[in-house]
Amino acid sequence: MSTDPLPLGWDLAPSPFHPGELAIQRRVGVVDKVDAQGRRSVRRYLTEQHRAFFGLLPYAFVGTVDAHGQPWASMIVGDPGFIAAPDAHRLEVAGRPLFGDPLNETLRDGAGIALLGVQLPTRRRNRAIGVVKRAGPNGFAIAVRQTLGVCPQYIQGRDARFTADPRKPEPRPVHRATTLDAAARAIIEKADTFFVASADPREEDGEAAGPDVGHRGGRPGFVRVDDAQTLTTPDFVGNFMFNTLGNFLADDRAGLLFPDFETGDRLYIAARAEVIWDGPELAAFVGAQRLVRYHATEVIRVERALPLAFSAPDWSPLLARTGTWAEADAAIAAERDRNVWRPFRITRIEVESDSVRSFYLEPADGGGRAGYRAGQFLPVRVEPPGWAAPVTRTYTLSDSPGGTYRISVKREGRGGVSDWLHDHATPGTLIEAMAPRGSFTFETPPNRAVVLVSAGVGITPMLAMLNDLLVNDGRTRHHAPIWFVHGARNAAGHAFAAHLRRKAELHANLRVHTAYSAPSEGDAPDSVGRIDVALLKRVLPFDDYDFYLCGPPGFMQGLYDGLRDLNVPDARIRFESFGPASVARRPDAAAASDEEAVRVDLAKSGKVLRWRPRDGSLLDTVERAGVAVLSSCRSGVCGTCATRLLKGAVEYPEPPAHEIAEGEALICVGRPRPGAHLDDSADREGVTLDL
Structure with a gap:
């Protein structure tokens, strides 16, 4: 045996990933990052840690392919030590497949095999892929050709104890069908864990080809049975290698294993996989990046077939930001009532700074929460005792989509809604809200690198975006650098400071810069003063950035103008401003010339304006x-902005919540409908407003 030192990572010139995996990585925009990651973490041998790990396991999960090319996920069981690694290139398994497991038919010399070791109590897992050697009645060996330490996400902690001798599998009732019966549906619908086998059968893909087996976890109810032959499950954030989805591009056949940790039943499903990349169901399922729909072709259920008893689950902390199908259905129903005022109860209040408090809201009518995208706002209506009429405000949702709504409100000191929330709202207080x-x-x-720039309470949409991009204590959905630049008066007024520090510690692609305009003694900002373009030029390395801005109107306009003066394209600057003023945009010359203008006449003031799509709403145009x-x-x-419409028609990107009276327009969200071309210009006829 060679005594040459083992390479630190992948030591072959071809990628450790096959064309299907690369295609998914390319679609998601991570191919270069994951190539570097794969060459570091994918190896062609077992590390010392792998060898010790597999020897500790009382069970493991296996992916194999039958004679017809159908993948199957299986489970093997034995006393700790039944899996051994005599050297860095070989695993020895002492034991027979469980009764009724498809592994009894697929385990043959020369067959490809994937072995996934999962230590449920510690949530550790490692994977090895290779070729079966010396398959016999008392065990088999694996000639290892690829290994990977797999991310321990969504794993429920469970302790196990033996209830029977794993070396003597006993006959159990086996049920075979082509559809899901009531017993199979019951196992699936309560499952918090399943395993999926897949395979790339193309020999030309070399070392990256062959079977795979992976773990999937979620809250009970995260797998939905659609009908007797179909089930749908979310695909949450993972390691971005896309071994399973990449295999589905090469061969859409899948093998699913649902262990019933309570009864000991095992449910095996052979299926065809369909990946769903968009749609209302995906948007409604919290945490889902994609959906996978499985169409069953064969179902095997073995009763009470595990020689192990498992403890109740210790839920993964990552499940807090994932949903269930019941919640997704409720969210879709809530979306249908998006313009209806509904009661919400304040469940928790947290102090974020000397002027900002966060309010957590749950529906009080038994309905669901409509979904939203990070950065959006929540319309809120309150009617405190003694007030003449209900008052409406909008507050940005300050966290990424998850299990609740959170708004973070700054005390304005003018006796309005924000002050009432600070002074009188308590857990249990009811307010009203519409859909975000x-x-x-x-x-x-x-x-693409991105810069999130905010001042004061303008931090709220930026924080929601950041939390949506950087997830699971170290995973990132945005692989380029992220700069978070925030301005506050001092540390006492700096909301979410500790959270940002924690994010920067966990995520290598995040850099945080804080500027205090009037720091107190003991404060330690990164710079003193207000945020302007000069500061950004000093702080940011040379790169091609997108900018997101949020804060008071003057802050917004100054940054926008400064960035445009530096030739940052208008389309690369996005903003959200608080207050009555909007930012005056300066479109790129080429973009401006490409857009037709629509004429807007203001009857009272006598002004004639030209509106283009990039100008935003009619209110923005009129204010400028x-x-x-x-x-x-x-x-x-x-409805405050309702304006008489004297001529023309107004369009709305989405139907406004407020009723539109005949002959009026809500200009804060309305846009002029283009009419015929004017005789004396390239512009189009538009609207006349009574302004």
Whole structure:
């Protein structure tokens, strides 16, 4: 045997990933990052840690392929030590497949095999892929050709104890079918764990080809039985290697194993896999990046077939930001009532700074929560005792989509809604809310650097975006650098400071810079003063950035103008401003010339304006022309901006929540409908407003 030192990572020129895996990585925008990651972490041998790990296990999971090319996921069981690694290239398994397990038919010399070791109590897992050697009645060997330490996400901790001799599998009732019966449905619908086998059968894919087996975990109810032959499950954030989904591009056949940890039943399903990349169900399922629909072709259920008894689950902390199908269905139903005021109960209040408090909201009517995208806002209505009428406000949702709504409200000190929330709201207080909405959302590709710049309570949409991008205590959905630049008066007024520090510690691609305009003694900001373009030039390394801005109007306009003066394209600057003013944009010359303008006449002031799609709402356009208009919510909720429409028609990107009276327009969300071309210009006819 060679005594040459083993390579630190993947030592072959071809990628450790096959074309199917690379295609999914490319689609998600992570192919370059994952190539580097794979060459570090995928090896062609067992590390010392792997060898010790497999020797500790009383069970493991196996992926194999039968004579017809159908993958199957299986489970092997034995006293700790039944899996041994005599050297870095070989695993020895002492024991027979469980009774009724498809592994009894697929285990043959020369066959490909994947072995997934999962230590449920510690949530550790490692994978080895190789070729079966010396398969016999008392065990088999694996010639290892690829190994990987797999991320321990969504694993429920469980202790196990033997209830029978694993070396003597006993006959059990076996049920075979082509559809899911009531017993199979019951196992699936309560499952918090299953295993999926897949395979790339193409020999030309070399070392990256062959079978695989992976773990999937979630809250009970995360797998839905659609009908007698179909089930659908979310695909949560993982390691971005996409071994399973990549295999489905090469061969869409899958093998599923659902162990029933309570009864000892094992449910095996052969299926065809379909990956779903968008749609309302995906949008409604919290934490899902994709959906996978499995169409069953064969079902095997073996009763009471595990020689192990398992403890109740210790739930993975990562499940807090994942959903269930019941919650997704409720969210879809809530979306249908998106413009209905519904009661919400404040369940928790947290102090974030000397002027900002967070309020956590849950539906009080038994319904669900409509989904949202990070950066959107929540329309809120309150009617405190003694107030003349209900008052509507909009507050940005300050956390990524998860198990609740969170708004973070700054005390304004003018006796309005924000002050009432700070002074009188307690856990149990009821307010009203509509479904979230808004266009300020994250749109940057994952391979482009981004800068999130905020001031004061403008941190709220930026924090929601950041939490949506950087997940699971170290995983990132955005693989390029992220700069988070925030301005506050001092440390006492800096909301979410500890959270940002924690994020920066966990995520290598995040850099945080804090500027305090009036620091107190003992404060330690990264810089003193207000955020401006000069600061950004000093702080940011040379790169091609997208910018997201949120804060007071003057802050927004100054940064926008400064970035445009540096030739940052208008389309690469997105913003959300608080208050009545909007940012005056300066479109790129080429973009401006490509867009037709629509004429907007203001009857009272005599002004003639030109509106283009990038100008935003009619209210934005009118305010930039210096015409004052009463407005409040800027989201089509309150109706304050309703304006007489003297000519033309107004369109709305989404139906406003407030009723639109005949002959009026809600200009805070409305846009002019283009008419015919004007005789004397390339512009189109538009609208006449009574302003």
